[in-house]
């Protein structure tokens with residue numbers, strides 16, 4: 001089984017969600033019980049390993065998991081990578097192939113933690129140069145911390161490194177409507193880390209910039225196209241426009257596995273559209289899961305809603321893309337291609353090392 005921390009229950013309670021089979025894991029992914037690009041890859045990988053262990057149809061499981069949500073490229077990456085490990089080992093029998101699939105999922109998990117630590121280092125270095133003097137006031141959106149990663153996350157991993165170095169003055173946490181990944185999850189992690197933080201309504205970001213209260217914006221990504229366009233949680237693009245207008249660095253932090261070289265431009269990124277009730281109905285009373293509705297009406301019954309889960313920010317508005325393989329700044333197609341090539345070289349060096357060992 002795959003056991004998850006149910007993110008829909010946070011911050012009210014830390015509840016485990018046990019997924020005994022692939023359909024249950026697919027449902028958990030769709031309901032955002034597990035969410036955020038890197039950990040979706042890890043969950044997809046463990047889901048395929050689970051199917052292999054239970055002698056289910058592994059190809060079918062990988063297909064279902066890869067398509068559970070369309071925008072985060074890591075989900076399909078994780079599922080396909082573990083499927084490939086299973087297939088390669090299939091000649092040795094089902095038990096052997098299942099063991100290889102589990103090993104591949106664990107490797108993915110470990111690599112994600114390592115990537116997170118490298119991103120934190122690169123990001124901190126970049127911020128030291130971008131905003132002279134300590135005491136940074138960083139604005140972030142959605143949740144990009146340990147809840148989305150085998151390690152400390154992406155953008156929030158950088159914030160945590162800055163905080164540990166005593167260089168964080170304040171973390172501004174955009175609430176991230178409609179499912180409040182900022183106020184529910186990022187604020188939860190900020191409190192846990194002992195940061196000075198404030199939650200703000202998404203619509204308050206403009207006046208915060210106008211007041212000169214933001215030194216840098218740090219966000220994650222669900223998919224980065226070959227031209228450097230960035231798909232991330234809806235509400236990211238308006239922040240990039242504001243940052244550009246106010247001359248504030250807008251930095252995207254993501255593992256290189258979030259780059260999709262096969263999607264040439266931002267317009268080629270499929271943006272997930274979600275149910276109207278996430279916008280029109282509040283979460284259930286008390287500890288009701290976020291996104292499940294059941295709470296007070298926020299709009300007239302039957303109201304239509306526009307509810308894209310993500311938006312796409314063009315590369316011209318992105319100051320830097322920080323990855324585990326280094327930083328592209330300015331963000332150009334050539335810079336993005338260079339990051340992918342560094343990643344391929346590292347993978348081939350480590351494969352050669354394993355063959356020699």
Ligand SMILES: CSC[C@@H](O)[C@@H](O)C(=O)COP(=O)(O)O
Pocket residue numbers: 032035036037038072141142143144145148153154155181219220221222232233234309
């Ligand atoms: C490191 S997480 C980066 C992104 O996955 C995150 O910012 C985001 O948009 C997540 O969206 P979600 O719909 O909550 O899965």
